[in-house]
Amino acid sequence: MWTKNKTILLLAAAGILLFGTVQGVILPKWERDRQAYEAAQQSPQTHDLQNIVKYQNKYMGNASNLSNLMHSLPLNDVRSTLELYPDTLAADIVYHAQTADIRPEKLERSLIYNATAAFALIGNLDEIRFKFDDRTYAAKRSSLEAWYGKKLPALTGSPKIWKPMVQEPLGDPDYVKKGIASLFTVHRDSAPKHGNSI
Amino acid sequence: MNPLREHVEKLFAEYKPTRQTRELKEEILGNLEARVADLTAEGTEYAEAVEIAKTGIVSVDGLIEGQLRYDAAKYRVELLQSALLYCLIAWIVTIPMRLVGVAGQFSLALPLISLVLGIIYLIVRSSVTGENRRIETWDRAAAERSRKLAWIVWGIFVLAMTASTTALHMGSHIWFGRPLHISGPYQFGVLAASYVWPLVTMIVPLLFNASIRLKYKHEAGAEYVD
Amino acid sequence: MGEESISSDLIRGNIDTIILRVLSEGDNYGYEIIKSISKYSHGQYELKEPSLYTSLKRLESQGNIASYWGDESQGGRRKYYAVTPQGRETYRRSVNAWKRAKKLIDQLIESGEGDI
Numbered sequence: 385m386w387t388k389n390k391t392i393l394l395l396a397a398a399g400i401l402l403f404g405t406v407q408g409v410i411l412p413k414w415e416r417d418r419q420a421y422e423a424a425q426q427s428p429q430t431h432d433l434q435n436i437v438k439y440q441n442k443y444m445g446n447a448s449n450l451s452n453l454m455h456s457l458p459l460n461d462v463r464s465t466l467e468l469y470p471d472t473l474a475a476d477i478v479y480h481a482q483t484a485d486i487r488p489e490k491l492e493r494s495l496i497y498n499a500t501a502a503f504a505l506i507g508n509l510d511e512i513r514f515k516f517d518d519r520t521y522a523a524k525r526s527s528l529e530a531w532y533g534k535k536l537p538a539l540t541g542s543p544k545i546w547k548p549m550v551q552e553p554l555g556d557p558d559y560v561k562k563g564i565a566s567l568f569t570v571h572r573d574s575a576p577k578h579g580n581s582i
Numbered sequence: 583m584n585p586l587r588e589h590v591e592k593l594f595a596e597y598k599p600t601r602q603t604r605e606l607k608e609e610i611l612g613n614l615e616a617r618v619a620d621l622t623a624e625g626t627e628y629a630e631a632v633e634i635a636k637t638g639i640v641s642v643d644g645l646i647e648g649q650l651r652y653d654a655a656k657y658r659v660e661l662l663q664s665a666l667l668y669c670l671i672a673w674i675v676t677i678p679m680r681l682v683g684v685a686g687q688f689s690l691a692l693p694l695i696s697l698v699l700g701i702i703y704l705i706v707r708s709s710v711t712g713e714n715r716r717i718e719t720w721d722r723a724a725a726e727r728s729r730k731l732a733w734i735v736w737g738i739f740v741l742a743m744t745a746s747t748t749a750l751h752m753g754s755h756i757w758f759g760r761p762l763h764i765s766g767p768y769q770f771g772v773l774a775a776s777y778v779w780p781l782v783t784m785i786v787p788l789l790f791n792a793s794i795r796l797k798y799k800h801e802a803g804a805e806y807v808d
Numbered sequence: 809m810g811e812e813s814i815s816s817d818l819i820r821g822n823i824d825t826i827i828l829r830v831l832s833e834g835d836n837y838g839y840e841i842i843k844s845i846s847k848y849s850h851g852q853y854e855l856k857e858p859s860l861y862t863s864l865k866r867l868e869s870q871g872n873i874a875s876y877w878g879d880e881s882q883g884g885r886r887k888y889y890a891v892t893p894q895g896r897e898t899y900r901r902s903v904n905a906w907k908r909a910k911k912l913i914d915q916l917i918e919s920g921e922g923d924i
Contacts, residue, residue, distance in 0.1 A: 605887070608887070609886075612885055612887065613838035613839040613857070613886070614839075616838075616839035616886065617839050620839070620843075638856070642858075645862065645865070
């Protein structure tokens, strides 16, 4: 009878300890880690390739897939709509914001990163246009292929390729400047055209 | 009421009335009255004859099938103790499941149940003294049937939960013939916890087992000797 | 005393047979069965009521006796018992078994002729 009572007290103490550890230590840490990870996804240099490889698709006409892809890339915190032009194999990402609202480094790095990702994962996409309220950045697949010196789908094979070839160079401001200049044509006006909106 | 009938009613006070007990009551009463009639015919005073007849039979322990007697107070205390123990163990098992978001209500409900049980246990324990011997009867066959039923119901429950978990997590894989792929330790944890939590409810049929075991343990002995 | 407890053990072992004897002589009910046994033992053995009921229940469940309710003018009904044909056979065999056992024990327990 006595040892049973001792066991009960022991178990109660163990339960309280375990519960406290789970609730007070482990779960909050996991939450902090998760938030840090989420924050990292906003930056092209720390973005996790694994989050977007699942959106690999042959056809840019698959609107929901392309939309999901764009919402998993940096700048997804800016409200946007998707417009598709299957005849020209072009897609417009219309960001409802001024470029001035976004930090220039983050903006330029993300543009290069997102264009690379889009062309690498969507098989027949040929042109992509990032439209802001005040400006449009347009890029063609051929420009990026020339820039990276290879067919773009090859980059997404593994993080070991993606990281050094696409992400790390974005740390260098000169690289970013040259990239924007070579890869994008920039238009000052942005009249929204009609197309497939999501 | 006739004093002999009163005596017989008292003998059967703690027993559940059945056809068997009713017939035995009548038989005993008939024999007691025959004895009293005999004694008074021999000259004994009625009151005294009644007392003599009464001493002839003071208990019906062991004469009634299927109904065994046990010390209810001691039984209750130990049963509460076992229930408390089982609940605490079950709680501890469900705490890690919180990490994967499974069976959250269990890990919150069980400590509360344990707390309530603990309080009841302390109250009951302190109110049980030597004088408070409350003897009660139980029908062994009925208790056994309840026990078996509890295990069967539990078994069905576990089977149903396991089937639904399997359908939920692997249904599309099985349907399309895809091999099962576990994407990481977290998903493994979710899967494992989903299969384990129904087993925690085993404490319910286990308590049925404990109830019977404890009734035997605290059996009240017969008060007459052959 | 020691002697008495031994003999009541022995009697208790044969109580079913003793009751069958009583009932063989005529249907009877509980109290009268006890009285008959007391009479045959010349007052030396008083069967306790609880033991009686246990034996009666046992004998009835074995099919050696059968019961029926009698009508009494006053007071509780009485439960009468009667020996069944199977009961008679059981009685006969039990008596023989006892006789054989008695003979054997006599031979073992004492040298020469022993008279109990």
